Amino acid sequence: MANPWAGEVALTIDGKRRLLKLTLGALAELEQELESGSLVDLVQRFEGSRFSSRDVLALVVAGLRGGGAEVARSDLMQAEIDGGPMAAARAAAELLARAFMLPDSK
Template sequence: MTNIHRGEIAAEIGGETRTLCLTLGALAELEARLGAGDLAGLAERFGEGRVSARDLTAILGAGLRGGGNALSDDDLARMSVEGGLRGAAEIAVRLLEATFGERG
């Protein structure tokens, strides 16, 4: 069961409902993977509203691992996401909102 107060969300990925959470370790992984430098850099990058497929894979992969799923980004890339590309983007938005707060 997910706990939104801890920044957790649930999403249908690979035919299973999985928990995603951007823990501190997952955020550090994202900073390094995307070359953002720091949390402000991540927020700026995602705030621009332009996100690549690589970004989505990195966000969802880090969130899955932060939620306790032992999956690599390559594993994730081979999985189906409910709603396809749009569904993946919506999951990423929900995860970022759960982590950083809802858009105002």
């Protein structure tokens, strides 16, 4: 089960439930992969529903790596994601939100 307080998001890829997480290292790799802009720009694209499939793929790959999987972008090019592109986009958006979520101050 994914632990949202640890920044984890679950996504089923090729029939296997995977945990994705954006660690600091995964975020650094993600930022390096982005050809333009920064992580803030990426967050703004998601908030404004202006993200691309490239953004979604980069986030899912970074999340898988942060979750401990050794994957490359090419590994996901033919992958079957339960729920299709919309589920992948939802998981990517949740990853970003959870990575930058502030702890509850109560």
